[in-house]
Amino acid sequence: xxxxxxxxxxxxxxxxxxxxxxxxxxxxxxxxxxxxxxxxxxxxxxxxxxxxxxxxxxxxxxxxxxxxxxxxxxxxxxxxxxxxxxxxxxxxxxxxxxxxxxxxxxxxxxxxxxxxxxxxxxxxxxxxxxxxxxxxxxxxxxxxxxxxxxxxxxxxxxxxxxxxxxxxxxxxxxxxxxxxxxxxxxxxxxxxxxxxxxxxxxxxxxxxxxxxxxxxxxxxxxxxxxxxxxxxxxxxxxxxxxxxxxxxxxxxxxxxxxxxxxxxxxxxxxxxxxxxxxx
Amino acid sequence: xxxxxxxxxxxxxxxxxxxxxxxxxxxxxxxxxxxxxxxxxxxxxxxxxxxxxxxxxxxxxxxxxxxxxxxxxxxxxxxxxxxxxxxxxxxxxxxxxxxxxxxxxxxxxxxxxxxxxxxxxxxxxxxxxxxxxxxxxxxxxxxxxxxxxxxxxxxxxxxxxxxxxxxxxxxxxxxxxxxxxxxxxxxxxxxxxxxxxxxxxxxxxxxxxxxxxxxxxxxxxxxxxxxxxxxxxxxxxxxxxxxxxxxxxxxxxxxxxxxxxxxxxxxxxxxxxxxxxxxxxxxxxxxxxxxxxxxxxxxxxxxxxxxxxxxxxxxxxxxxxx
Numbered sequence: 001x002x003x004x005x006x007x008x009x010x011x012x013x014x015x016x017x018x019x020x021x022x023x024x025x026x027x028x029x030x031x032x033x034x035x036x037x038x039x040x041x042x043x044x045x046x047x048x049x050x051x052x053x054x055x056x057x058x059x060x061x062x063x064x065x066x067x068x069x070x071x072x073x074x075x076x077x078x079x080x081x082x083x084x085x086x087x088x089x090x091x092x093x094x095x096x097x098x099x100x101x102x103x104x105x106x107x108x109x110x111x112x113x114x115x116x117x118x119x120x121x122x123x124x125x126x127x128x129x130x131x132x133x134x135x136x137x138x139x140x141x142x143x144x145x146x147x148x149x150x151x152x153x154x155x156x157x158x159x160x161x162x163x164x165x166x167x168x169x170x171x172x173x174x175x176x177x178x179x180x181x182x183x184x185x186x187x188x189x190x191x192x193x194x195x196x197x198x199x200x201x202x203x204x205x206x207x208x209x210x211x212x213x214x215x216x217x218x219x220x221x222x223x224x225x226x227x228x229x230x231x232x233x234x235x236x237x238x239x240x241x242x243x244x245x246x247x248x249x250x251x252x253x254x255x256x257x258x259x260x261x262x263x264x265x266x267x268x269x270x271x272x273x274x275x276x277x278x279x
Numbered sequence: 280x281x282x283x284x285x286x287x288x289x290x291x292x293x294x295x296x297x298x299x300x301x302x303x304x305x306x307x308x309x310x311x312x313x314x315x316x317x318x319x320x321x322x323x324x325x326x327x328x329x330x331x332x333x334x335x336x337x338x339x340x341x342x343x344x345x346x347x348x349x350x351x352x353x354x355x356x357x358x359x360x361x362x363x364x365x366x367x368x369x370x371x372x373x374x375x376x377x378x379x380x381x382x383x384x385x386x387x388x389x390x391x392x393x394x395x396x397x398x399x400x401x402x403x404x405x406x407x408x409x410x411x412x413x414x415x416x417x418x419x420x421x422x423x424x425x426x427x428x429x430x431x432x433x434x435x436x437x438x439x440x441x442x443x444x445x446x447x448x449x450x451x452x453x454x455x456x457x458x459x460x461x462x463x464x465x466x467x468x469x470x471x472x473x474x475x476x477x478x479x480x481x482x483x484x485x486x487x488x489x490x491x492x493x494x495x496x497x498x499x500x501x502x503x504x505x506x507x508x509x510x511x512x513x514x515x516x517x518x519x520x521x522x523x524x525x526x527x528x529x530x531x532x533x534x535x536x537x538x539x540x541x542x543x544x545x546x547x548x549x550x551x552x553x554x555x556x557x558x559x560x561x562x563x564x565x566x567x568x569x570x571x572x573x574x575x576x577x578x579x580x581x582x583x584x585x586x587x588x589x590x591x592x593x594x595x596x597x598x599x600x601x
Contacts, residue, residue, distance in 0.1 A: 014404070021396055022413045028473065029416055031439060032428045046442045092310035095303035107307075114318045116527070116584070118534035120553040121577035124328045124560060124570040125321025128338050148317040155310060174295075180302035209421040211537035212553070216561060227423035231541050243431050250424040261419040262412050269411075272478070273485035 029254070036247035043244050057248035066221045067249055070229035074253075077142045077225060078207040082200045084143065085150040089199070090192070093158035094184050098170065108159070115152035119212050122148060130217055141217035142225065146210060150203040157202070157271055161195035162188065198271035201264055205257060226253045322577070329571035335564050348571035365571050373547060374555040374572075375579075381464065381551065382532035385471045390525060392472065393479025398509075400480065401487040418477040426541040429470040433457055463548040467539055471532070479524055486520030487513070522591050526584070533580055552576045 034047060039056045061067050095101075096108060126145050135141045165188065173187050214225040224232070230253070233246050261268060329348055333341030350364040365371045400411055417425070432439050435455035444450045456466040490513060498508045536553040543549045550558075556576065560569025 014399070014402075018399060018404070018406070018410055021399065022410055024473070025414045025477070026416055028425070028428045028432060029420060031432060032424075035431060044437045046437065046439055048439075088310045088313055091306035095306040099299045099303035101300050101303055111314070113584075114314060116530045116580075117318060117322075118530075118553065118573070118576055118580055120534065120536065120556055120573045121325055122318060122321035123325070123557065123573060124566065125324030126317070127335075127560075128324055128328075129316075129321060131338065144317060147313055148321075151310065151313060151317075180299060180306070184306075205419065209423070211423055211540075212557070215540075216557070227421055227537070230427060231423050243434075243437075246427050247431065250427055254420050254424050257419045257421070258416055261415050265412055265415060268415070269481050269485070272481055 029258075032247045032250055032254075035243065036251045039244050057244040058252070060242075061245045061249045061252065064245075066224065067226075067229055069222050070224045070226050071253065073139060073223065074208055074226045077139050077146070078204050080139075080143050081146040081150055081207040082203045085147060085154045085203055086196060086200055088151060089154035089158050090189070090196075091184060092155050093162050094180070094188060096155065096159045097162035099180075108156075111152045111155055115149060115156060117148065119148065123212070123216065126213070127216065136217060137219045137223050139223070142207075142210070142214055145213040145217065146207045149210075150206060153206070154199045154203055157199045158192070158195060161192065161199075165191055194267060195271075198264065198267040201260060202268065202271050205261075208253075208257065325570050325577075326574055328567050329574040331567050333567045333570075335561065335566045338566070341567060348568050349575075365568060365575065370547075370550075370555060371552075371572060371575075374550050374552045377464070377549055378533055378535070378551040378553075381467065381471075381535065381549070382529055385468055385475070385532050386525060386528050388468070388472045389476050389479045389528060390521070392476045393524075394483050394521075396476065396480035397483035397487055400484050414477040414480060416477075417474050420474070422474065422537045423541055425470055425474050426538050429466070429473070430457060430542055433466055433469075457543050458546070460546070460548040463543045463546045467542055467549050470538060470542060471535070474538075475528065475531075479528060482520060482524035482527075483517065486517035486524075489520070490516045526587050526591075529587075530580060530584065533583070534576070552579075 034050050035043065036057050037050060037053050037055075038047065039054050042051060042054070096104065122145075126148075130136050130141045130144070133140075133144075135144065169187055169191075170183060173183050178187070208225075209227060210225070211227045211231070214228045215231070218224050218228060221229075221232075226249075230246060230249050233242060233249065328341070330343060330345055331341035332344050332348075333339075346364075348364060350362065350366045353361050353363050355361065396414060400407060400414075420428075431437075433441075433456040435441065435453055435458070438453075438456070440456070441450070441453045445453070454462055456462045494512055494516075495508065498512060503511075534553050535551055536557065539549050539551050539554050552572065553576065556569045556572035558569070559565040559572060563569075
């Protein structure tokens with residue numbers, strides 16, 4: 001009797017904790033959505049539940065001059081960065097995972113070290129390089145500078161993925177006289193698709209969210225990426241922060257990410273934890 | 280048995296191995312070249328700039344002045360000697376203090392909360408998939424968006440946080456979280472802990488799932504108290520994964536820029552090392568001085584990583600068990 005009662009207590013406590021976790025995790029985003037659908041005075045009354053669907057904030061943001069442009073900028077910059085990083089990373093991680101050569105461990109450590117670089121430490125040198133190449137205030141400034149964090153990350157994760165692919169298929173290919181290039185493109189690439197999707201998605205999210213370089217390397221409003229555009233959304237004066245449009249813009253740039261993350265949930269978890277817990 | 284050994288057998292001979300090594304070099308070359316261009320070269324240039332008096336207006340007009348951005352003595356006409364440079368700059372040390380405080384507190388909370396969430400997700404219960412999906416949401420939201428969302432929730436007059444806390448009688452007047460010196464750091468910590476706990480939870484969960492289930496089974500049959508099981512079995516077994524997760528988070532926290540910049544602009548209570556060096560570099564046109572500060576930040580991180588790996592004997596390459 002006593003044990004079942006305490007079991008019941010613990011199971012209720014457990015589920016209560018679960019509910020707290022879920023509410024804590026999703027409440028801020030939920031509240032942003034609620035806010036984005038209210039305007040005028042309704043914005044400045046606190047509502048815990050949605051009161052209606054007023055699309056005026058979305059209209060203001062999506063028909064604004066610069067916000068759609070910055071979404072396009074972000075899509076272009078993030079996709080180009082990802083393609084660039086994946087292209088360089090596939091061949092490199094084949095060499096790192098399948099070929100034994102001297103200094104491989106050191107090289108892996110260097111790559112990991114670069115992925116943990118504080119971006120501010122390369123900022124001064126990067127400004128010089130971007131200005132020297134004449135790329136300041138263009139999307140290419142971001143595409144080049146984002147490589148500093150997307151490339152090491154993709155190399156690292158793809159290497160751990162490739163290490164786990166069965167050796168036999170590669171042996172068979174070698175016996176058939178396949179060159180390493182053929183092995184990569186014909187044998188590994190088809191097997192790597194899931195890993196490429198995961199890594200590409202994580203790199204895309206990283207590039208989509210980046211702020212420091214995007215803030216520093218853009219001057220004009222039409223070159224901004226979405227994080228910079230949202231950070232810079234301002235009203236007529238400091239007191240008039242346009243919270244409604246800011247929340248609408250936030251929801252617009254976040255919904256695609258949340259959908260992608262929920263679809264690729266398991267793969268993302270695998271990708272995030274790839275290098276981390278193999279020790 | 281590591282994989283490439285297979286090819287070192289007598290039958291294949293060294294030529295294949297050499298051919299593969301040569302191919303490996305050409306496969307690595309583009310990636311190494313790209314990394315050199317975007318990481319090594321800019322880093323070296325930053326080091327160089329930190330020892331010049333370059334300004335943003337004329338990047339090539341600077342003179343080499345050794346370490347005078349870091350430390351120099353200035354003798355006034357009256358003979359009074361004063362010290363200048365970032366190493367005696369109170370604003371810099373304030374930023375160092377803020378960064379260290381932020382990093383220690385946020386990583387501590389994220390680790391504890393992450394571990395708690397991971398323990399929950401490691402248990403079998405209905406709706407586990409849903410919970411795991413839900414905790415991924417904060418992680419997926421861009422930092423700038425999180426900062427704005429929380430800035431709105433923490434708004435002094437219309438913020439829902441003040442409303443909730445008033446209703447619960449936790450506070451008796453509305454607090455201007457982001458603009459008050461005393462609470463600005465708390466606000467930054469709240470957002471960062473919310474945003475990054477999922478990442479810690481997932482890393483901890485991955486570690487937990489590698490613990491064989493039969494160990495728990497055995498402990499349960501032996502009647503070991505669950506708390507004891509956690510401290511004597513679970514924690515030691517996931518320690519390597521936890522150490523790696525903590526170092527990743529710590530490095531991330533020490534270089535934090537975007538959240539602080541957007542949530543609490545120009546607040547000396549939260550200004551971190553990254554924020555202050557960018558401010559000097561770009562906004563105050565003290566390019567070289569900012570470079571010196573970012574060089575120092577890099578140095579601090581490098582020392583921290585070296586110490587951590589050395590003291591904790593962390594195997595980051597993941598090749599140890601292979």
